[in-house]
Amino acid sequence: MSYLFSYDFRYDDNEYETETSVNQIEVEDRIGKLYCRLVDPQTLSNGGDMDDSKHKLTYPKHEQFIRDAINGLSSIFTALDSSRPWLSFWCLNSLDIMGCEIDDMLRQRTVDTLKTMHCPSGGFWSDPWQLPHIVSSYAAVMALVLVGSEEAFQVIDRNAMYKWLMEMKQPDGSFAVHSGGEVDVRGIYCALVIASLLNIMTPELVRGCSEFIGRCQTFEGGIGPYPGIEAHGGYTLCGLAALEILGDADRIDLGRLARWMCARHMAFEGGFNGRTNKLVDGCYSYWVGGAFPILQKALRRSPKDDYLYERAALQRYVLACCQDTRSGGLRDKPGKNPDLYHTMYCLLGLSLSQHYVGVEPDKEFSDTVSVYSVPVRMMQWGALPAGLQVIGAKSNVVRPVHPVYGAPFAPLARCVKYFYALPPLAESLAQK
Amino acid sequence: MCETGEKCDSGNDNVPMSEQDTWKDVAPISQDDGANTICPIAYTDEYREMMGYLRAVMSKCEVSQRALDLTSRVIVVNPGHYTVWVYRKKLVEELGSNIENELDWVTEISEKHHKNYQLWHYREALVSRLLDPKAVSEMTEEQLVVHPVIRRELFFTSSAIESDSKNFHAWSYRQWLVRTYGVWEQELGFIDTMINEDVRNNSAWNQRYFVLMGDGRGRPTKDAGSPMEGSLADSEIDYATDMIKLAPNNESPWTYIVGLLVRHAPAKLYTVLLPKLKELAADGSEYAAAMKTTPFYWSALVDIYEQQAKDLPDQADDLLAQASEVCDVLATDHDPMRNKYWEFRKDQLVPNI
Numbered sequence: 001m002s003y004l005f006s007y008d009f010r011y012d013d014n015e016y017e018t019e020t021s022v023n024q025i026e027v028e029d030r031i032g033k034l035y036c037r038l039v040d041p042q043t044l045s046n047g048g049d050m051d052d053s054k055h056k057l058t059y060p061k062h063e064q065f066i067r068d069a070i071n072g073l074s075s076i077f078t079a080l081d082s083s084r085p086w087l088s089f090w091c092l093n094s095l096d097i098m099g100c101e102i103d104d105m106l107r108q109r110t111v112d113t114l115k116t117m118h119c120p121s122g123g124f125w126s127d128p129w130q131l132p133h134i135v136s137s138y139a140a141v142m143a144l145v146l147v148g149s150e151e152a153f154q155v156i157d158r159n160a161m162y163k164w165l166m167e168m169k170q171p172d173g174s175f176a177v178h179s180g181g182e183v184d185v186r187g188i189y190c191a192l193v194i195a196s197l198l199n200i201m202t203p204e205l206v207r208g209c210s211e212f213i214g215r216c217q218t219f220e221g222g223i224g225p226y227p228g229i230e231a232h233g234g235y236t237l238c239g240l241a242a243l244e245i246l247g248d249a250d251r252i253d254l255g256r257l258a259r260w261m262c263a264r265h266m267a268f269e270g271g272f273n274g275r276t277n278k279l280v281d282g283c284y285s286y287w288v289g290g291a292f293p294i295l296q297k298a299l300r301r302s303p304k305d306d307y308l309y310e311r312a313a314l315q316r317y318v319l320a321c322c323q324d325t326r327s328g329g330l331r332d333k334p335g336k337n338p339d340l341y342h343t344m345y346c347l348l349g350l351s352l353s354q355h356y357v358g359v360e361p362d363k364e365f366s367d368t369v370s371v372y373s374v375p376v377r378m379m380q381w382g383a384l385p386a387g388l389q390v391i392g393a394k395s396n397v398v399r400p401v402h403p404v405y406g407a408p409f410a411p412l413a414r415c416v417k418y419f420y421a422l423p424p425l426a427e428s429l430a431q432k
Numbered sequence: 433m434c435e436t437g438e439k440c441d442s443g444n445d446n447v448p449m450s451e452q453d454t455w456k457d458v459a460p461i462s463q464d465d466g467a468n469t470i471c472p473i474a475y476t477d478e479y480r481e482m483m484g485y486l487r488a489v490m491s492k493c494e495v496s497q498r499a500l501d502l503t504s505r506v507i508v509v510n511p512g513h514y515t516v517w518v519y520r521k522k523l524v525e526e527l528g529s530n531i532e533n534e535l536d537w538v539t540e541i542s543e544k545h546h547k548n549y550q551l552w553h554y555r556e557a558l559v560s561r562l563l564d565p566k567a568v569s570e571m572t573e574e575q576l577v578v579h580p581v582i583r584r585e586l587f588f589t590s591s592a593i594e595s596d597s598k599n600f601h602a603w604s605y606r607q608w609l610v611r612t613y614g615v616w617e618q619e620l621g622f623i624d625t626m627i628n629e630d631v632r633n634n635s636a637w638n639q640r641y642f643v644l645m646g647d648g649r650g651r652p653t654k655d656a657g658s659p660m661e662g663s664l665a666d667s668e669i670d671y672a673t674d675m676i677k678l679a680p681n682n683e684s685p686w687t688y689i690v691g692l693l694v695r696h697a698p699a700k701l702y703t704v705l706l707p708k709l710k711e712l713a714a715d716g717s718e719y720a721a722a723m724k725t726t727p728f729y730w731s732a733l734v735d736i737y738e739q740q741a742k743d744l745p746d747q748a749d750d751l752l753a754q755a756s757e758v759c760d761v762l763a764t765d766h767d768p769m770r771n772k773y774w775e776f777r778k779d780q781l782v783p784n785i
């Protein structure tokens with residue numbers, strides 16, 4: 001089986017070398033070496049026919065890579081000492097996406113660990129001598145969602161979380177990532193993910209979010225962290241997903257956004273880069289690739305129309321270039337070491353390129369004004385079976401994930417079911 | 433007195449803190465992760481020890497030189513420890529430390545950890561303290577650029593960017609600097625240098641838009657307002673097309689000029705840009721071959737024809753038909769990997785009713 005590929009897709013530098021073109025061509029050479037093993041040499045004169053039947057996701061290797069990390073990390077990881085809630089999210093989510101077992105003992109360990117990272121006055125930190133951080137809080141909440149037990153949900157004090165998020169709220173609608181910390185679109189995304197999952201969305205919390213994100217869309221079409229700053233894949237997903245939670249994607253110029261996102265798809269490599277004229281990186285398989293399903297819904301494109309990019313090409317990049325088949329784990333690009341961050345984001349990107357996830361048009365909920373419609377609208381997302389496209393081994397298919405939250409559907413549904421059965425926030429705040 | 437903790441402590445690095453006189457009155461607080469923790473990090477003994485003392489001084493909110501020195505040591509090992517930066521900021525303020533020396537120290541750290549969020553944010557705070565933006569609001573840009581604080585920051589960021597030309601944090605910091613102190617004019621010279629070094633450096637192109645148009649709604653220091661002056665639009669078209677000539681298959685100048693005009697001078701797309709592009713792509717032009725093979729040229733034509741159709745309803749059908757044809761050519765010949773996008777783009781081309 002062969003999908004769109006050609007050596008003619010390589011970068012044309014017009015014989016005018018600069019640092020950017022030299023780096024680009026060097027990466028293409030490295031990737032070309034991997035791809036040439038899959039190309040029928042007889043077809044080279046026509047650009048090359050790629051044999052895409054042999055790609056294989058090496059589950060056991062990646063699972064071992066993650067289980068080793070769960071049991072202990074070397075001192076190099078001291079650099080992540082202030083981001084420890086991320087470690088559990090990366091590990092649990094990667095296991096869940098691959099359909100590996102998350103047994104009771106691992107669940108318990110995660111709950112016990114995250115209990116020590118919960119800040120009684122709201123949010124999560126790595127340890128009680130740090131300030132709670134909005135991005136760590138996002139990761140901690142997501143890890144607890146993946147555990148999915150009542151005990152896990154009860155780790156979170158949602159009233160305190162709400163009060164703390166409101167303390168981080170800025171007059172311009174954005175959020176500081178911690179007290180005295182920087183302000184950018186990540187803060188809005190993390191706050192809205194947390195609030196929508198924990199049933200603590202209020203008009204006050206969402207005030208000004210859309211306007212801020214709108215100001216971050218640059219002339220290129222993508223979204224930057226802060227008004228004026230260059231459009232970037234990571235912030236684009238954060239911004240677009242936040243707008244989807246708010247039901248306000250029309251706030252931005254979706255046509256220019258589509259153009260920019262499609263331009264991030266690297267024709268030869270098959271993966272995405274994160275900014276114009278930068279290099280491909282496996283993590284953008286999610287940050288940009290994962291934004292396509294949300295874009296699809298925002299553009300009101302029917303599930304009959306495919307996403308706006310070549311899904312097989314992305315799967316090829318993840319499977320052929322991002323797997324470290326020796327040590328396990330997934331990576332940025334060939335020549336780089338695998339890590340937990342890239343493992344999770346490559347797997348998310350792979351999942352979202354295999355499954356067509358969206359909302360059946362006739363099911364679409366029209367009330368996008370009220371913040372209280374959020375759980376209904378978010379839980380309408382699902383994988384539409386007719387849209388499955390898997391390249392390589394049949395076993396390559398991983399679990400479908402929610403593009404807005406970046407995690408499999410079942411645990412998200414459990415979480416929403418639990419928190420939306422609790423009394424509304426105003427009531428529970430009054431009781432305290 | 434020691435201003436930079438690193439130098440001060442370097443002689444003692446091999447002596448455990450518990451044996452140092454400086455720390456003998458402090459009982460370190462160890463981290464209790466429980467036995468069952470997930471992803472435990474095998475900290476080095478040295479890190480474990482310094483964090484024990486850090487927790488001890490932080491829990492007392494101790495304001496002292498030794499605490500400041502300790503934060504230096506922690507940051508060198510783990511610059512992502514945002515809480516230490518917040519603590520350090522407080523220490524520097526309350527101890528009345530020399531801010532200039534503090535900036536030098538941050539510069540040293542930046543050389544190793546230029547992808548770190550905290551140090552740039554911290555730097556902003558230091559510079560704002562050193563030079564209150566309100567206090568210099570009456571100064572002209574000529575005066576500001578020779579002010580030692582601004583001059584140092586411009587120099588520091590340009591060297592950071594010269595060694596890593598697309599450093600996201602450094603460019604963002606530079607936007608903060610330019611916006612906060614209103615040093616807009618000098619920035620164009622720097623941008624030119626960076627674009628001349630690498631015409632594909634998109635961060636520099638983004639900065640160009642920022643300097644000319646602010647955050648998309650005009651420079652905060654000038655009158656806001658969407659439409660740009662015609663002469664400015666014309667000179668930007670000249671600039672961008674000159675850069676396109678160097679290497680037509682370079683997304684940056686295309687996105688820049690089309691994005692700029694779509695937002696701020698749409699009619700210039702077809703009155704000024706289009707004839708220039710056609711000339712470059714015309715038979716006999718030395719750029720013709722490269723222009724006609726790059727998808728960016730064709731993509732720009734789609735945007736241009738679409739705008740023209742919007743503005744000139746009586747020619748709309750014809751223009752949209754041309755744009756639609758170009759989309760087909762892109763999908764099949766010039767940009768087949770993005771064929772789905774070009775089909776979508778074609779469907780977007782509808783007459784204004």
